[in-house]
Amino acid sequence: MKRLAITAFVVAFGAVGIGNGHAQAPEQEAPGTTGTTTPAFSPVTWERLVNAADEPENWLMYSGTLDSQRFSGLDQINTSNVSGLELKWAYQIPQIDRSESVPLVVDGIMFITEAPSNVVAVDAATGRQYWRYNHEMPDDLRICCGRNNRGVAILGETLYMSTLDAQLVGIDARTGNLLWASQVADYKAGYSKTAAPLIVKDKVVTGIAGGEFGIRGFVDAYNAETGQLDWRTHTIPGPDNPDVQTWSGESWRTGGSASWITGSYDVDLDLVYWGTGNPGPDWNGDVRLGDNLYSDSVLALDGAGGDMSWYFQFTPHDVHDWDAIQVPVLADIEYEGATRKVMMWANRNAFYYTLDRETGEFLVGKPYALQTWAEGLDENGRPIRVPDTFPTQEGVVVSPSIGGGTNWWSPAFSPETGLFYVNAFDGEQEYFKRDEEYEEGERFTGGGGQNVQPIDTYKSAIRAIDPATGDLVWEFPIQPRSTAGITTTAGNLLFSGSVDGYFYALDATTGEELWHMSVGRMVHSAPMTYAVDGQQYVTIAAGNVVYTFGLD
Amino acid sequence: MRWNLTPILLGALVAGFWVDAPLAQDEGNLFDTAVDARLGERYFQRTCSRCHSPDATGNDETGAPNLTGTLSNASTDTGVFRVIREGLRGTAMLPINPDTPDANVWQIVTYLNTLRTDPANMNLPGSAAAGQALYAGKGDCASCHMLDGAGGRKGPDLSRVGERRDPDELRTDLTDPNEDVLPRWWTMQITRDDGSTVQGLRMNEDTFTLRIIDENADLWSFAKSDVRSYERSEDSTMPSYEETMTASEVDDLVAYLFSLRKETSE
Numbered sequence: 001m002k003r004l005a006i007t008a009f010v011v012a013f014g015a016v017g018i019g020n021g022h023a024q025a026p027e028q029e030a031p032g033t034t035g036t037t038t039p040a041f042s043p044v045t046w047e048r049l050v051n052a053a054d055e056p057e058n059w060l061m062y063s064g065t066l067d068s069q070r071f072s073g074l075d076q077i078n079t080s081n082v083s084g085l086e087l088k089w090a091y092q093i094p095q096i097d098r099s100e101s102v103p104l105v106v107d108g109i110m111f112i113t114e115a116p117s118n119v120v121a122v123d124a125a126t127g128r129q130y131w132r133y134n135h136e137m138p139d140d141l142r143i144c145c146g147r148n149n150r151g152v153a154i155l156g157e158t159l160y161m162s163t164l165d166a167q168l169v170g171i172d173a174r175t176g177n178l179l180w181a182s183q184v185a186d187y188k189a190g191y192s193k194t195a196a197p198l199i200v201k202d203k204v205v206t207g208i209a210g211g212e213f214g215i216r217g218f219v220d221a222y223n224a225e226t227g228q229l230d231w232r233t234h235t236i237p238g239p240d241n242p243d244v245q246t247w248s249g250e251s252w253r254t255g256g257s258a259s260w261i262t263g264s265y266d267v268d269l270d271l272v273y274w275g276t277g278n279p280g281p282d283w284n285g286d287v288r289l290g291d292n293l294y295s296d297s298v299l300a301l302d303g304a305g306g307d308m309s310w311y312f313q314f315t316p317h318d319v320h321d322w323d324a325i326q327v328p329v330l331a332d333i334e335y336e337g338a339t340r341k342v343m344m345w346a347n348r349n350a351f352y353y354t355l356d357r358e359t360g361e362f363l364v365g366k367p368y369a370l371q372t373w374a375e376g377l378d379e380n381g382r383p384i385r386v387p388d389t390f391p392t393q394e395g396v397v398v399s400p401s402i403g404g405g406t407n408w409w410s411p412a413f414s415p416e417t418g419l420f421y422v423n424a425f426d427g428e429q430e431y432f433k434r435d436e437e438y439e440e441g442e443r444f445t446g447g448g449g450q451n452v453q454p455i456d457t458y459k460s461a462i463r464a465i466d467p468a469t470g471d472l473v474w475e476f477p478i479q480p481r482s483t484a485g486i487t488t489t490a491g492n493l494l495f496s497g498s499v500d501g502y503f504y505a506l507d508a509t510t511g512e513e514l515w516h517m518s519v520g521r522m523v524h525s526a527p528m529t530y531a532v533d534g535q536q537y538v539t540i541a542a543g544n545v546v547y548t549f550g551l552d
Numbered sequence: 553m554r555w556n557l558t559p560i561l562l563g564a565l566v567a568g569f570w571v572d573a574p575l576a577q578d579e580g581n582l583f584d585t586a587v588d589a590r591l592g593e594r595y596f597q598r599t600c601s602r603c604h605s606p607d608a609t610g611n612d613e614t615g616a617p618n619l620t621g622t623l624s625n626a627s628t629d630t631g632v633f634r635v636i637r638e639g640l641r642g643t644a645m646l647p648i649n650p651d652t653p654d655a656n657v658w659q660i661v662t663y664l665n666t667l668r669t670d671p672a673n674m675n676l677p678g679s680a681a682a683g684q685a686l687y688a689g690k691g692d693c694a695s696c697h698m699l700d701g702a703g704g705r706k707g708p709d710l711s712r713v714g715e716r717r718d719p720d721e722l723r724t725d726l727t728d729p730n731e732d733v734l735p736r737w738w739t740m741q742i743t744r745d746d747g748s749t750v751q752g753l754r755m756n757e758d759t760f761t762l763r764i765i766d767e768n769a770d771l772w773s774f775a776k777s778d779v780r781s782y783e784r785s786e787d788s789t790m791p792s793y794e795e796t797m798t799a800s801e802v803d804d805l806v807a808y809l810f811s812l813r814k815e816t817s818e
Contacts, residue, residue: 041771094615096642109771115642123763123773130755130763130771136624139631147642170701174769177709179701 041107041173043156046201050267056490057531059105062151062196063410064528067330068264070412070487072529076536077551078491082505082515084551088537089127091120091546095147098524099541102151102196102410102485105530110539111154111173112546113196115147117163119171125532127548131176135163142190142441144212150262150525151196153204155224160204162193168206168220170227180227184208189440190215196262200272200303203230207259211277211323214254214444219263219274219299221306231306235259235276235294243293251288254438256280257295261408264328266341269358271309272301273330273343277323283391284319284433284446291316296324298345300360310360314347316382319390320373320398320431321449322348325408329420330357335364335468344467346411346422348404351377354467366470368463369405370426373398391431391447401427402449403483410485410526412494417508419464419473421494423482426459428452455480462486462496464511474511484540485526495538497523503540503547519547581629583658584665592663595656599648608667615644620667621716622814632661669718676719676807678800683808686801691793699812705769706753707737707790714810722806726797729788739785740764742774754784 044060052060056073064070077085093099097115104111110124117135122128141164152159152171158179159171166187170179184206185191190213197206203221211217217235222228235257237243244252256279263274279288279295294308296315301308314324329344335354343357350371354364362381374383389398403425411422433447460481464473484497493514494506503523504516521543529538539548583592597606603616610618617624625640626632636657639647648657687693696706703710717725724731738754740762750772752764762782763773776782793802 094643108773121771123761126761126773126775128756128758128761128763128773130765130773134624136622139626139634172698172701172705174765174771175698175705175709177698177701177705178711 041109044106044154046155046199049155049199056529057105058107059103059528059530061104061153061199062102062262063264063327064487066198066265066267068262068327068410069329069331069415070410070485070526071414071416072487072489074529074531074536075490075492076531077489077493077529077538079493079507079514081551082491082493085505085515085517085538085549086552087517088125088548088550090548091122091127093541093544093546095544097147097544098522099544099546100148100150100194100525101541101546102526102528103539103541103546104152104154105528105532106154106173108532109173110530111152111159112541113149113151113161115149115544116141117149117161117165119152119159119161119176121173121176124530124537124548125535127546133171133176133178135161135165135167135169137163138165138187141165141187141192142210142213143192144209144443148194150194153197153199155199155202155204158224160197160199160206160224162195162197162206164192164194166191166193166208168193168197168204168222168227170224182222182227182229184220185210185215189213190442190444195260198262198265198272199224200265203303205263205265205272205274207261207263207274209258209260211256211258211260211280212282212443212445213256213441214280214438215256215258216253217257217259217276219259219272219301219306221303233299233301233306233308235297235299237293246290246293248287248289254280254444255288255292255295256282256444257292258323258325260323261325261327264330265303266330266357269341270303271357272303272306273328273357274299274301275324275326275328277325278318278321281436281438281444281446282319282321283431283448284436285317285390286433287446289317292318296322296349298324298328298343298355298360300357312353312355312360312362312381314345314351314353314381315349318349319433320349320429321402322400322404323408324348326406327408327410328357329411329413331413331415331467333418333467342467344411344413344420344465346406346420346424346465348400348407349373349383350400350405351383352420352422352465352470353381354470355381364467364470367405368422368465368470368472369424370399370428370459371405372428391433393433395430395432395450397428397430397452399428400425401429402431403427407483409483410487412486412488413467414488414494414508416490416492417464417488418466419508420467421462421464421486421488421508423478423484423486423496424461424463424475425481427455427481428458462494462506462511464508476506476511476513482523484523487527487529489529495527495529495540497525497527497540497542499523501542503527503542503549517549519543519545521545581633581658581661583655584662588659588662589666590663591656592659592661595652595660596663599652600660603644608664618716619664622668622712623664629658629661629665632664633657636660671714671810671813674719674810676803676810678803678805678807680804680807680811682801683804683806686797686805687808690797690801691805696790705765706767708734710809710812712812712814714812715814717809719806719810722809723802725790726802726805727792727794729790729792733786733788735786737788739787739789740782741785742772742782743780745778745780747780753789
């Protein structure tokens with residue numbers, strides 16, 4: 001027993017007893033007036049999420065705003081002073097895995113997710129911890145690609161996190177207490193969850209991973225209060241839907257089409273947009289003849305009930321693992337003389353697309369990265385395939401690589417430059433197929449890929465694209481390549497990182513390099529920016545460290 | 553260290569096992585006697601205690617978790633065996649020396665099992681059902697404690713308190729709450745340069761900064777150099793129930809709290 005009170009004083013606070021309130025509320029000042037505190041956060045209402053662009057000091061969801069532009073209105077750090085950025089703090093994630101997390105910041109509190117499925121709340125100005133939540137994990141997980149978690153969502157005072165053991169959990173944002181846990185699917189059958197959920201009104205919309213395990217994908221919406229399932233829309237049609245005929249035999253049952261990255265939401269149209277992954281088995285299409293709907297597609301789902309309003313399939317009958325797992329970027333742009341509500345999408349298949357997001361109509365489609373598999377897109381946006389590019393037992397070399405022209409790394413759109421930005425890779429791969437039987441909980445890929453030449457052989461770049469034409473405006477070459485997301489700001493800056501361990505800032509209009517910092521290890525996450533007490537910060541996770549920069 | 557080996561080897565002989573016996577993980581734990589537990593404790597002290605501490609309650613600085621409650625990375629004997637044998641990827645938990653025979657690993661598993669109190673073996677005097685009523689009623693526990701996502705934020709979440717506190721500890725918590733107060737539940741009072749004060753429970757404190765949660769559950773962070781003073785009370789903010797509850801009511805509450813485990817809280 002130890003009771004070494006350094007200073008004893010009367011504890012009025014928190015005294016408990018029946019009917020015994022607090023003797024006196026502590027005096028409090030308006031948040032942020034002294035510079036010695038971070039503001040105490042107020043509940044994040046749906047209205048705040050809808051208008052997230054109006055409070056750029058906060059980063060309230062994975063992609064910043066519901067339209068997923070990853071554009072911040074902050075301009076304290078700008079093209080004239082970004083060269084003076086310096087390290088403010090670093091937070092080390094106590095896990096060896098590379099971080100893919102994008103933190104949220106709410107009124108001075110930052111929420112960071114860690115491998116395998118943990119959350120820590122820190123002071124956004126200092127990186128020092130308030131609380132942590134460690135998720136209990138079974139010892140027999142099935143995960144394809146690392147112990148990743150990419151972030152939380154917040155509504156009210158509750159954080160929502162997907163876990164590797166296929167749960168959605170609600171966590172008290174003030175204490176880290178677990179409020180509820182919903183088992184979404186059976187992790188032993190290969191289902192897992194890695195992406196940040198998306199809040200849509202009073203629902204938590206969330207996808208599923210496991211496309212390499214013969215799962216049948218879906219997009220779910222859960223009641224934000226209780227964690228109960230509100231609706232589930234399968235990403236592969238069942239027997240009650242004529243589209244099931246795009247799968248030969250019973251192959252729809254194990255066709256993958258996972259939904260493992262965060263979608264977007266249009267408030268006016270009440271449509272949730274979500275990308276879907278590769279059909280399974282990935283590289284052997286012989287056992288799933290047909291277009292394999294709705295794999296490699298973007299789905300437009302009614303927010304209230306999950307009904308499919310439209311879909312657009314980028315890669316019918318994919319045999320190269322080119323998931324349409326990109327964040328849908330929404331904007332209203334000038335197109336052929338009129339303002340159109342569009343969706344911008346640089347796909348893993350190396351084509352860039354602009355779609356009408358009300359109807360799914362195909363407007364623009366052009367390659368933005370090296371590709372050898374399609375002669376082009378027809379008037380409906382359907383690829384015209386080059387013969388003999390399907391994987392074989394002996395192997396066939398095709399561009400892009402399995403990793404794709406891009407992948408899940410968040411792209412960005414700046415309403416100030418009107419440009420869409422993507423990390424592009426001009427790679428290639430030798431694709432193989434093999435025969436494989438489905439076995440629950442085992443990998444079900446039907447082949448694989450072999451690197452043809454050293455990575456340094458290939459070109460990689462941040463590319464700025466005009467969404468009205470699909471034309472390249474500028475590119476910033478990267479050596480050897482980047483797997484990071486992109487964020488732009490009202491300071492006319494573009495922030496991103498790269499595999500060689502750099503974090504850097506470009507001029508968003510010209511692509512000119514303005515600042516770079518060696519952060520020591522692969523950047524495999526997306527930057528975000530926020531402000532506390534009037535000071536703007538920029539944060540990036542690199543390796544397993546979260547770095548935060550600001551001006552002096 | 554050689555002196556250490558003799559009793560272990562003797563113990564293994566006494567127990568009737570030898571290290572080259574054919575053992576496979578999927579046969580389950582064949583080494584579950586009291587003697588195995590004693591031998592397992594010896595291996596544990598030699599191999600595991602440096603990080604997990606000699607009483608297996610863990611070590612915040614090394615990040616080694618407490619092994620006396622519910623384990624977070626394994627739920628079965630086979631799972632614990634595998635964690636010890638193979639380590640935990642991405643963490644400081646390394647695999648045990650590959651030369652260590654399976655028998656010794658199983659004995660560590662058996663020892664760890666003895667550190668957990670099996671509620672089925674407890675014969676508590678109180679009634680959990682009556683305790684549940686007291687929790688919601690006379691005790692007013694939910695005004696400060698969270699349970700399955702509902703309740704206050706002024707005390708620890710009790711959803712699974714039965715996994716980490718045994719009945720004697722729970723009784724002490726109720727009747728003498730100042731006996732054992734975790735630093736997270738100390739109280740801090742901060743006086744700013746302008747004389748205004750903020751008071752709250754201590755979420756974290758380090759050399760240069762400290763963070764609290766106030767009575768409105770707002771989170772505050774301070775640089776120590778920027779405030780006039782800060783004071784700490786290591787007393788609990790929880791009242792003693794020694795006077796306000798009868799002995800049998802305390803028994804009931806203990807029985808209820810001890811029943812709060814993962815299985816029952818879902």
